[in-house]
Amino acid sequence: MSAWLGATLVAFVLIIVLLIIKQLFWNPRLKSVKNKHVVITGGSSGIGKCVAIIAARHGANVTIIARDVQKLEAAKNEILHACENKDVQRVEYLSLDIGANYENVEKALADLEKTMGPIYMLVNCAGIAICSKIEDTTPDSLNKMIHINLLGTYYCIKAVTQRMKASREGVIVLTSSAAAFLGIFGYSAYCSTKFALRGLAESIAMELRPYNISVTLSLPPDTDTPGFAIEELSKPLETKLISQTSKLVNPDVVADKLFKDALAGKFFSFIGLDGFILATLCSGMSPFKSISELLLQALLMGLLRIVSAFYLICFDKIILNCITTRDKNKKSE
Template sequence: MTVWLGTTLVAFVLIIVLLMIKQFFWNPRLKSVKNKHVVVTGGSSGIGKCVAIIAAKHGANITIIARDVQKLEAAKNEILHACENKDVQRVEYLSLDIGANYENVEKALTDLEKTMGPIYMLVNCAGTAICGKIEDTTVDSLDKMIHINLLGTYYCIKAVVQRMKASREGTIVLTSSQASFLGIFGYSAYCSTKFALRGLAESIAMELRPYNVSVTLALPPDTDTPGFAIEELSKPLETRLISQTSGLVRPDVVADKLFRDALAGNFFSTVGLEGFILASLCSGMSPFKSIGELLLQAFLMGLLRIVGAFYLISFDNIVLDCLRTRDKNKKSE
C-alpha cells in the first residue's frame, strides 16, 4: 500500500511538472495575420504600439487608434519601418475617442473597413489608471476610467463583432491587468473597471466560440509605459510599496506574449511566474483550451491559494505599517 501511494505521488508530481514545462516552453501553432487587417486601440504608445510593430513584422496591415494626432503620426512611422514588406503593407491611424460615443465608434470602424479591409484582429490596449483610496477618488476620475477602460473596449468590440461572426474568423484581445484578479489598496476604481473586462471577455468568448472567433484576455503586470509613469504620480504610498514587490516589465515583452497567445487561441495571456500563479489560482469558470491546461489549473488551485494567502498577508502588513507610521508622526508633531 505504501509503495502504491508513493508511486502515485511521484506520478502526480511528474504530471504536474510536465504540464508546467509544456505551459512555459511549448510553442503552439499560431494563426497568420499576413495581409490581414489588425486594429490596435491605444496604439500610439506603450503596449499598443509594440503590438502594432510586432503585427507589422508578421506582414499585417495596421490601423492604430488613439486621440493624439502627433503621437499617432510618430507611431505610424515606427510601424512602417517595422513592416515585413513595406511596398505591400499599409499602415494608417485614426484619431478617435473610443469611450465617448458608440455611434461615432461604429461609424469610424465601419468606414475604416471600407478602406483598409475587414478587421481580422482587434487588440484593445487603450486604458488608464488613476489611483487613490475610494474616498479620495473623484467621480470624474471614476467616470474617465469607466469610459476608457470599459466602455471604449466594449464599444469597439460591439462595432466589429457582427462582421467577424459573418466571416467566421477573427481574434479579439482585451487588455486588462493583473488587477482584474485581485483588489489592491488604492485601486478601488481601477480594479472595478478591470474586473469588468474579465466578465466581458468570458461572456463574449462563449458567444463567439461557435463562429471561430477567439477571445484573449491579456493580464500584464506593471509595465514600463508612459501610462505607468502617469499612474505613479497618483499612487498612495501603500499602493506604491505593494507594486514594488513585483518588477517592472518592458512593453515589448508584454506585447509579444499577448500577440502569440492571441494567435494561439489562448484565453489568458500572462507574463512571468506571478502572472501564471494568478491565472491558475483565479481560473474559476474561465474558458480553457486543452485538457492539459484544465488539469494543471485544477491541480494547482488549492496549493496556490496558500501561496496567495502569504501575498495577501504581506500586503496587509504594508498597509498596517503605513498606518502606524502616520499615527506615530502625528503624535510627534
Template sequence: MTQIWSISLIVFVLLVVILILKKFFWYGRLKQLTNKHVVITGGSSGIGKCAAIYAARQGAHVTIIARDLKKLEAAKNEILHACQNKEKQKVECVSLDIGNNYGDVEKTFNNLERTIGPIYMLINCAGIAICGKVEDTTIDNLKYMVNLNFMGTYYAIKAVISSMKSAHEGIIVITSSQAALLGIFGYSAYGSTKFALRGLAESVAMEVAPYNISVTLSLPPDTDTPGFALEDQSKPLETKLISEGTGPVSPESVAEQLMKDALTGRFFSTVGLEGFILTSLCAGMSPISSITELLLQALLAGMLRLVGACYLISFRRIILNCMKNRDKNKKSE
C-alpha cells in the first residue's frame, strides 16, 4: 500500500511539473499585429507605454490615450522609434479623460477608426491607486478611482464592442491587479474597483466569445511605474509590510507577458509565482483558456488554499503588531 501511495505521489508531482512547464514555456501560435490598429488607454507611461512599444515592434498601427499631452508626445516619439516599418505604420496620441464622459470617449474612438482603421486590439491600462482605510478615504478619491479605473475601462470597451463584433475579430485587454483576487488592508477602495474589473472581464468574455473576440485580464503585481511611486506615498504601514517582497517588477516584463497572453487568447495574464498561485486558487468560474490551465487549477486548488491560509495568518499578525505598536506609542506620549 505504501508503495502504491509513493508511486501515485510521484505521478502527481510529475504531472504537475509537466503542466507548469507547458503553461509557462509554451504559448502556441501568437496572433499577428501587422497593419492592425491597437489602442492603449493610459499609454503615455508605465505598462501602457511598454505595451504600445511592443505592438509597434510587431508592425501595428498604435494609438495611445492619456490626459497629459506632454507625456503623450514624448511617448509617441518612443513608439515611433520602435516601429517595425516607420514609413507605413501610423502612431497617434490623444489627450482624453477616459472616465469622464462616455460621449467624448465614443466620439474619439469613432474618429480613430475613421482615420487610422478599425480597432483590432484595445488595451485598457488607465488607472490609479490611492491607498487608505475606509474611514481615511475621501469621497472625492473614491469617485476618482471608480471613474478612472472602472468607468474608463467600461466606456472604452463599450465604444469598440460593436465594431469588433461586426468585424468578427478582436482582442480586449483589461489591466486589473493582483488586488482583484484578494482583499488587502488599505486597498478597500482601490481593490473594489479592481475586483469590479474582474467581473467585467468575465462577463464581457462570455458576451463576445461567439464573435471570435478574446478577453485577457492582466493581474500585475507591484510594478515600477510612475503610478506605483504615487501609490506608495499613500500606503498605510500595514499595506507596505504586507506588500513587501522582492520589490516591484519592471513594466516591460508585465507588458510583454500581457501581450503574449492576449495574442494567444489566454484569459489570465500574470507575472511571477504569486500571480500563478492567486489565479490558480481564485479561478472560480473564470473562462477556460486551456486544458493545461484547467488541470493545474483542479489539481492545486486544495493545496493552494492551505498556502493562502498561511499568507492570511501572516497578514493578520502584521496588522495586529502595527496596532500594538501604535497603542504602545500612544501610552508613552
C-alpha cells in the first residue's frame, strides 16, 4: 500500500513538473503581424516603445501614441531603424491624450486607419503610477490614474472593436500590472485602476472571442522604465521595501513576453516564477488557453495559497518594522 502511495505521489509530482515546463518553456505557434498595422499607446518610452520596436522587427506597420511630440519623434526614429524592410514598412506617431475625451480618441483612430490601414493589433501600454497611502492620495492623483490607466485603455479598445469585429480578426493587449493580483501598501489608487483592467480584459475576452479577436492581459512586475523612476519618487518606505522583495525587470524582457503571448493567444502574460505563482493562484474565472494550463491551475491553486500566506506575512512584518522605527525616531526627537 505504501509503495502504491509513493508511486502515485511521484507520478503526481512528475505531471505537475511536466505541466510547468510546458507552461513556461513551450513555444506555441504565433500569429503574424507582417504588413499589418500595430498601434501602441504609451509608445514613446518604456515597455510601449520596446513593443513597437519588436513589432517593426516582425515586419509590421507601426503607429505609436503618446502626448509628448519630441519623445514621439525620437522614438519613431528608433523604430524605423528596427524595421525588417525599411522600404516597405511605415512608422507613424500620433500625439493624443487618450484619457481625456472619447470622441477625440474615436475620431483620431478612425482617421489613422484611413491613412495606415486597419488596426490588427492594439497594445495599450500607456499608464502612470503615483504612490501614497490612501489618506495622502490627492483627488488629482486619483483622477489622473483613472483617466490614463483605465479610461485611456477603455476608450482605445472601444474605438477599434467594431471594425475588428467586422474584419473578424484582431489582437488586443491591456498592460496591467502584477498589482492587479494583490493589493499593495501605498498602491490603493494604482491597484484600483489595475484591478479594473483585469475586469475589463475578462469581459471583452468573452465578448470578442466569437469574432476571432484575442485579448491578452500583461502583468509586468516593477520594470526599469522612465515611469518607474518617477514612481520611485513618491513611494512610501514600506512600498519600496515590499517592491525590493522582487527583482527589477528590463522593459525589453516584458515587451518580448507580451508580444509573443499576445500573438499566441494567451490571456495572461507574466514574467518569471513570481508572475507564474500569482497568475496561477489568482486565475479564478479567467479565460484559459489550453487544458494543460487549466489542469496546472487546478492542481497548484490550493498549494500556492499557502505560499502566498508567507509572502503576506513577510509584507506585514515590513510594515510593522517601519511603524516601529518611526515611533522610536519620534520618541528620540
